[in-house]
Amino acid sequence: MINDLEKYLCLQGSFSKNDLYRISSLAVEKKLSRNEFLLHDGEVCRHKIFIVKGLLRTFGMTQDGNEHILKFSPENTWTLEKESYDQQTPARVNISAVEPSEVLLWTKPDFERLIEELPPLKRYTEKFTAQNIYSSSQRLLTTLSATPEEKYENFIQTYPQLLLRLPLKMIAAYLGISLRTLDRIRHAQL
């Protein structure tokens, strides 16, 4: 797993061999089976998470048991519940594995120390946070304004690699439309 992380980081910024070693040395490896949770709502998000292999989802659950998916996190991406992690307060969402997955975890104190010590990691993290803000803002606009057809089209363009890996009900829960509407859209395209 560590090798995969180092390969990925080399492509992202100017990390020295020593930087990569420091980052890796504080990571804890974890394997997740399908549907295993890394975070339950109500718990505190204590780790920064890098997905080496597999696919996670971040989702809220309404009282009637319906899932609403905020984010999919495939291999070579990071995830966490930012508010809960930053402020060590109970999370309002869940994070769990869509597929059997392999992740690396850093505790908050460890990752904060790394950011202090390693300016390239600080720059990389800031850039990554900014990109998350841009895509959240775009996501909100699409969720508010697009038709179900446009939402699905947008999803195919943005995540072509996820289309075959996700059950349809999860795509519907991400788009904020019913499974029935999603079925109708897909049939109309055949």
Place this chain on the structure above:
Amino acid sequence: MINDLEKYLCLQGSFSKNDLYRISSLAVEKKLSRNEFLLHDGEVCRHKIFIVKGLLRTFGMTQDGNEHILKFSPENTWTLEKESYDQQTPARVNISAVEPSEVLLWTKPDFERLIEELPPLKRYTEKFTAQNIYSSSQRLLTTLSATPEEKYENFIQTYPQLLLRLPLKMIAAYLGISLRTLDRIRHAQL
């Protein structure tokens, strides 16, 4: 206007008199009439905006002319289109005045210089950015998962001071529900 900004910043962080003077000295004052635009989609967002008085809205427009409101920005808040401002690319949203408003503007190079020079401003800006991320994430979850009734209730709790200042069609455009549904909910509460 400058006085109002200085009063506001004094409450937010440990700014020295000199810090406040530096921040104020680079601000440009601007008055907006109702419905006047500060940013049109397709333009580059060139300024950081502080609202001294009045109320702005950030919104997208669909081809059929429907407005979808991402954010309301009342007095003593900041606004901009972050992706467009950071990367100097065309904005995907509009920013305009809901009420006659008074704002202060800083160009990006000026504000970046201030952040470099003044550590309290850097800390304040980082804190503010993080809070924006938390509320965007919460907003997306509500938009995806809440019933129209819950969305309206949530809006009343979060923005009680805006309720009487906004036309109903803007509240509906923010909640992502039709004006008819909003009318129904409000009548049911009487």
